[in-house]
Structure formats: structure tokens, C-alpha cells
Amino acid sequence: MNNRSSMNKPLNDEAGSIQLPRQTQSRYILGEVYSIRQLTPSIKEYTIKLEEEINPNPGQFAMLWIPNIGEIPLSFADYSTGTVKFIICRVGFVTTYIHRNILVGSRVFLRGPLGNGFTLCSLKNCLLIGGGYGLAPLYYLGRILAMNNCRLKTLLGFKNSSDVFYVSEFSEISDTYISTEDGEEGFKGTVVDMVRKILAEETFDIVYVCGREQMLMKVVKECSAKGMKTEASLERIIKCGVGLCGSCSVEPLGLRVCRDGPVFDGRLLLKLEDPLKNNREEICIKN
Amino acid sequence: MYKELKNLDYFCKMGFPEDLSIDLATSISKLSLRNPTILASGILGSSCSLLKRIEDAGAGALTTKTITKNPREGYVNPVFVDLGYGYLNAIGLRNPGADNFSKELSKAKKNIQIPIITSIGGSSIEEFMYVAERMLESGSDALEINLSCPHVEGYGLDIGSDIKLTQQIIKQLKSISSKPLFAKISLHQSRIDILEKYIDAGLDGISAINTVKALAINIKALSPILSNIVGGLSGPCIKPIALAVVYEIYREFPDIPIIGVGGIQSPEDAVEMILVGASAVGIGSAIVRKDLEIFREITRGIGKFMLENGFKSIRELIGYIHRR
Numbered sequence: 001m002n003n004r005s006s007m008n009k010p011l012n013d014e015a016g017s018i019q020l021p022r023q024t025q026s027r028y029i030l031g032e033v034y035s036i037r038q039l040t041p042s043i044k045e046y047t048i049k050l051e052e053e054i055n056p057n058p059g060q061f062a063m064l065w066i067p068n069i070g071e072i073p074l075s076f077a078d079y080s081t082g083t084v085k086f087i088i089c090r091v092g093f094v095t096t097y098i099h100r101n102i103l104v105g106s107r108v109f110l111r112g113p114l115g116n117g118f119t120l121c122s123l124k125n126c127l128l129i130g131g132g133y134g135l136a137p138l139y140y141l142g143r144i145l146a147m148n149n150c151r152l153k154t155l156l157g158f159k160n161s162s163d164v165f166y167v168s169e170f171s172e173i174s175d176t177y178i179s180t181e182d183g184e185e186g187f188k189g190t191v192v193d194m195v196r197k198i199l200a201e202e203t204f205d206i207v208y209v210c211g212r213e214q215m216l217m218k219v220v221k222e223c224s225a226k227g228m229k230t231e232a233s234l235e236r237i238i239k240c241g242v243g244l245c246g247s248c249s250v251e252p253l254g255l256r257v258c259r260d261g262p263v264f265d266g267r268l269l270l271k272l273e274d275p276l277k278n279n280r281e282e283i284c285i286k287n
Numbered sequence: 288m289y290k291e292l293k294n295l296d297y298f299c300k301m302g303f304p305e306d307l308s309i310d311l312a313t314s315i316s317k318l319s320l321r322n323p324t325i326l327a328s329g330i331l332g333s334s335c336s337l338l339k340r341i342e343d344a345g346a347g348a349l350t351t352k353t354i355t356k357n358p359r360e361g362y363v364n365p366v367f368v369d370l371g372y373g374y375l376n377a378i379g380l381r382n383p384g385a386d387n388f389s390k391e392l393s394k395a396k397k398n399i400q401i402p403i404i405t406s407i408g409g410s411s412i413e414e415f416m417y418v419a420e421r422m423l424e425s426g427s428d429a430l431e432i433n434l435s436c437p438h439v440e441g442y443g444l445d446i447g448s449d450i451k452l453t454q455q456i457i458k459q460l461k462s463i464s465s466k467p468l469f470a471k472i473s474l475h476q477s478r479i480d481i482l483e484k485y486i487d488a489g490l491d492g493i494s495a496i497n498t499v500k501a502l503a504i505n506i507k508a509l510s511p512i513l514s515n516i517v518g519g520l521s522g523p524c525i526k527p528i529a530l531a532v533v534y535e536i537y538r539e540f541p542d543i544p545i546i547g548v549g550g551i552q553s554p555e556d557a558v559e560m561i562l563v564g565a566s567a568v569g570i571g572s573a574i575v576r577k578d579l580e581i582f583r584e585i586t587r588g589i590g591k592f593m594l595e596n597g598f599k600s601i602r603e604l605i606g607y608i609h610r611r
């Protein structure tokens with residue numbers, strides 16, 4: 001998955017950051033599951049071939065519709081010429097159905113890309129921080145940033161060694177480190193502990209975070225205190241997906257995850273009073 | 288990336304400071320609006336912070352999500368379809384319930400200066416009364432009874448189809464408060480003889496129209512799209528229907544203020560709605576394509592239209608085509 005024509009060339013502008021035109025669309029596009037990989041006991045990767053090109057920006061999401069079952073938001077874990085990858089963690093009704101019943105050759109429907117993704121940049125020093133299925137948007141982002149000649153360091157946090165995935169994928173594009181809470185693999189501790197250690201020695205032009213909200217908020221605080229720019233991807237319950245119904249509001253700011261986000265500037269998130277007790281890796285169902 | 292958190296210039300220079308002779312202010316019953324744009328019910332109206340953002344975006348008044356006595360999760364996804372020519376939704380009256388929302392409303396009343404109309408839903412007189420009392424306690428400037436949501440059994444259209452019950456609801460609500468009481472109706476209730484009964488019962492104004500009952504199929508999936516199968520149609524394709532409903536209500540009841548809702552996506556659409564008789568316009572689905580800038584765009588565009596066509600006050604435009 002590496003030829004995204006509009007993204008191949010290193011992109012350069014004065015500030016070194018690029019804001020792509022916001023492309024969204026909310027008609028359903030038919031897709032067929034091309035391959036499935038079991039990454040951990042509760043996480044699978046689905047590669048889906050779409051009927052048409054959609055060109056998402058890293059950090060944007062899609063609504064995946066399984067007729068008669070439901071529709072869920074998923075971040076683009078990768079995209080290239082009509083082929084999309086999703087990393088799906090089994091947490092409840094729809095994701096369990098997908099894990100059990102969506103097979104190679106199954107038809108699914110997708111509306112997207114939706115929302116606003118990460119700010120892309122070139123020739124910068126970037127830090128990617130993720131946990132659990134929060135790795136998904138970071139991988140696609142990392143691949144594009146690497147193409148844009150950014151220097152990447154990636155810190156991935158997992159509960160224990162059976163939860164570890166995508167390390168070789170990230171290692172191809174970035175200087176990658178992992179942590180596990182039991183210390184069976186990589187750094188012993190949480191990803192936040194690892195971030196603290198790294199930040200004591202290095203600074204970055206921009207830090208991208210995706211994962212559980214408590215983790216994400218801690219990282220944003222640490223980085224902001226050191227004056228680093230951060231961007232984080234948030235989750236709320238998505239219903240309409242287009243900014244109309246208010247279901248996904250981040251309180252008390254009134255920011256819509258589906259439309260103003262899911263990626264937000266860390267400075268905005270510092271104003272969050274009460275981060276949602278959020279999932280990402282924690283609510284994954286273990287076999 | 289979301290950059291601009293808030294546009295803080297409160298009155299947002301949205302009139303025409305260079306030409307103060309243009310008056311964009313309007314009124315519906317006892318409510319005075321700085322301009323004729325109103326956030327339609329069910330659109331981003333479920334928290335104080337969202338309502339505040341719409342005020343900052345330039346709206347003249349706000350309608351909340353329809354509030355029921357108990358919290359409602361609404362239907363499972365998919366609840367929204369983009370048809371290209373319009374939108375279909377069956378959110379299922381997802382709302383935090385009267386007790387929770389009354390706290391949001393109290394907060395909103397402290398932070399927001401433009402009028403807030405609370406949309407109330409119920410499946411019985413008791414439920415309407417309970418919700419209305421909570422909302423009035425929290426400072427709601429007006430109430431709008433939802434007689435027209437087309438996709439929730441026992442609510443909305445099911446209530447609005449029972450003329451006697453609706454009359455009683457209106458009478459009882461009027462007996463507890465002197466705040467303006469509006470009814471949100473759909474195409475299905477636009478019969479003049481029915482509306483006359485509601486007006487006689489004490490109704491102060493009419494919001495027309497709600498979404499039109501509709502269904503969408505995806506043939507590649509061989510399946511309806513909405514989990515609820517049927518939903519409500521909104522957006523550009525219902526504008527001509529809304530215009531006809533507003534036209535007839537104004538023709539029969541020129542003294543009853545009308546909030547014209549349905550398919551308004553541009554200043555031109557808003558002007559059309561005002562010309563057929565609306566005192567203000569409700570804006571909903573247009574946010575999908577134009578986001579919150581739509582409020583300012585419409586207000587500015589109406590002002591420009593008035594300037595170019597020699598109108599000084601929006602009141603001259605209301606129902607203009609009936610006086611040709």
C-alpha cells in the first residue's frame with residue numbers, strides 16, 4: 001500500500017505544514033473484503049477493495065455499514081488506490097458480528113471520508129504516540145509523513161505481549177518503541193511513562209496522539225507543558241456523521257467529533273473538564 | 288483540523304453597518320429576533336455549548352432538540368442517509384430527557400442572549416406537561432410542541448394525528464404559562480380546518496414543516512438503509528412542499544406568525560420562504576453542506592436582497608406575494 005499519487009511527492013511549504021482541502025462525502029460505496037489478518041486475540045485487520053476511489057486524509061474516518069446489523073465509525077488505517085485497511089477491535093455488537101461473520105469476499109458499505117484529519121507536514125521531526133486500536137490512524141499518517149520526508153519516532157503502548165501488533169509495520173517507516181505494562185516486551189510501564197522518558201531527552205515539531213482518552217490527555221499535557229504542538233484524535237458516539245445531530249459533541253466545548261474533529265489541536269483539549277472514560281484498548285473483548 | 292474555536296464578535300456585524308436603514312429584525316409572537324434565522328429542532332440543539340456555538344454563528348433564535356420526559360437513546364445506526372437531493376433521518380428522538388436537559392437549558396439561559404425555543408415531545412398530555420414545566424422552570428423563552436416527527440411510534444405524528452388530544456395539550460399548556468406556544472407541523476397536518484382548531488385552542492405560532500415520511504433502499508445491499516426502515520426527508524427536495532404549506536397557512540391566518548422550515552440552503556431560499564408568509568426561517572440540513580457559516584450567509588444575503596430591491600424592513604417582505 002504505497003502509491004497514493006497525490007501524496008507521493010514530498011510536500012513543501014513555508015511553514016512546513018500542509019492543509020489539504022477537506023474532502024468528505026456521505027454516500028455509500030460498495031466494498032468487498034479482500035483479506036483479513038488476526039492481529040491479536042481481539043483485533044483484526046480488514047483489507048477492503050472499494051468500487052471507487054475516495055482519497056481520505058490520515059485521521060479522517062468512514063462509517064462502515066453492514067446491512068441489517070449496524071454502522072460504525074472507523075479510522076482509515078491505510079489507503080491506496082481504492083483499497084482501504086481498517087483495524088477493528090471487538091468491543092460490542094457490531095464489531096463482534098464483523099469478527100465472526102465478515103469473511104473474505106463479504107460485501108460491506110462505506111460512507112466517507114468524513115471529518116477532519118491530522119495536519120500533514122514535510123521535513124519535520126514528528127512523534128507518533130498510540131495505544132490499542134488507536135494505532136490505526138497513526139499508521140496511515142506515519143506512512144504519508146514518511147513519504148513527505150519527515151523524521152518519525154513512534155511510541156506504541158500495549159497492556160501485555162499478547163496485545164502487541166503492527167510493530168514491524170511501524171518499524172518500516174519509523175524509529176519505533178513499544179511498552180507493555182507487564183514489561184514482557186519493550187519498555188515496562190505505560191506509554192505515558194515512555195513518553196515522559198523520551199521527552200526528557202528530545203523535542204519534536206509536532207506530536208500526534210491516538211488512543212484512550214486518559215492516556216491522550218496526559219500526553220497532551222506533558223507535551224504542551226514543553227511547548228510542543230500536539231494533535232489528538234477523539235471518539236464519541238457517532239450517529240449522523242456529518243455534524244447535524246449533536247450526538248458526538250465534546251463537552252463543554254461543543255465541538256463535534258464527526259465534523260470539527262475527530263482530530264483536534266491539543267490546546268483545545270486542555271479545556272476539557274472531564275475526559276470521557278474511554279475505551280480504545282480497555283474495552284476490547286478478549287477471547 | 289478544527290482551528291477557529293469561536294467567533295466572538297457577538298452581533299457579528301451581520302447587519303449592514305454601512306447602511307443602517309436595513310432592518311433585519313423580526314418577531315414571532317412575543318419573541319424579538321435580531322435576524323430571521325432560527326436553528327431548527329433536532330439539529331445540534333442538545334447541549335448548552337452547541338447552542339452557544341450557533342448563537343455565535345449568527346442565528347436569530349434557537350430551537351432545542353425535541354425533549355421527552357425520559358432520556359432516549361434513539362435508534363441504532365444507520366440513522367442518516369445522504370440522498371444527494373435531500374437527506375433522510377430516523378434518529379429516533381435521541382435526547383437526554385427533561386431532567387437532564389433542564390440543567391443544560393438553565394446554563395444556556397445564562398450564557399445565551401438570543402431567544403431559546405424548547406421543542407417538547409410526549410406520548411400523553413402528562414408527558415407534555417411534565418416536560419413543559421421543567422423547561423419553563425429553566426427559563427425557556429417559548430415552547431414548540433412536536434406534532435410531527437414521522438418515525439417514532441406514539442410520539443410526534445401519532446400525537447399530531449389525534450386532533451382532540453392535540454387541542455387539549457395546547458389548552459393545558461396555555462393554562463400554565465403565558466410564554467409563546469408554537470406547534471411544529473408536517474405536511475400531513477397542514478389542513479386548514481385542523482389548524483383553525485389549534486389556533487382557537489390558543490396556539491401562538493406555527494413551525495412548518497417537519498420532515499416528510501420517507502424510505503431509502505440500497506439495491507446493492509438489497510436492503511432499506513435506515514435501521515428503522517422509514518424516516519423523515521429533509522433538505523432541498525422538500526422546499527417546494529414547505530413553501531406551499533407556509534403559503535396556505537399565511538393565506539388563511541395572516542396574523543399567526545410562521546417559522547418556515549424545510550430545505551432552506553441559501554439566502555434566496557430564505558427570501559422565498561419569507562415572501563410566502565414566514566416571519567422567520569428554520570435552518571437544519573443545510574449545515575451538512577455549508578456548516579455553521581450558513582446562518583451568517585443567509586442573514587447577509589437577505590440584507591443584500593433587501594438593499595438591491597428597495598426593502599427597508601423584513602416586515603415588508605413577510606407574505607409579500609399575497610399582497611401583489
Ligand SMILES: Cc1cc2nc3c(=O)[nH]c(=O)nc-3n(C[C@H](O)[C@H](O)[C@H](O)COP(=O)(O)OP(=O)(O)OC[C@H]3O[C@@H](n4cnc5c(N)ncnc54)[C@H](O)[C@@H]3O)c2cc1C
Pocket residue numbers: 061070072073074075076086087088089090091092093094095096133136137234235236237238257262278279283
Ligand atoms: C472517529 C472514530 C474512529 C474510530 N476508529 C476505530 C478504529 O479504527 N478501530 C476500531 O476498532 N474502533 C474504532 N472506533 C470505535 C468504534 O467505532 C466502536 O468501537 C464501535 O462503534 C463499537 O460498536 P459495537 O456495536 O461493536 O459496540 P457497542 O455494542 O455499540 O458498544 C460496546 C461498548 O463500547 C462503547 N462505545 C461504542 N462506540 C463508542 C464510541 N464511539 N466511543 C466511546 N465508546 C463507545 C459503548 O458505550 C459500549 O460500552 C472509532 C470511533 C470513532 C468515533
Ligand SMILES: Cc1cc2nc3c(=O)[nH]c(=O)nc-3n(C[C@H](O)[C@H](O)[C@H](O)COP(=O)(O)O)c2cc1C
Pocket residue numbers: 240244245327328329330352353374376378380406433436471496497498520521522523525548549550551569570571572573
Ligand atoms: C437529523 C435531524 C433531526 C431532527 N430532529 C427533529 C426533532 O427532534 N424535532 C423536530 O421537531 N424536528 C426535527 N427535525 C426536523 C427539522 O427540524 C426540520 O423540520 C426538517 O429537517 C426540515 O428542515 P431542513 O430541510 O432545513 O432540514 C430533524 C431533522 C433532522 C435532519
Ligand code: FES
Pocket residue numbers: 237238239240241242243244245246247248249256257258259
Ligand atoms: S454524529 Fe451527528 S453531529 Fe456528529
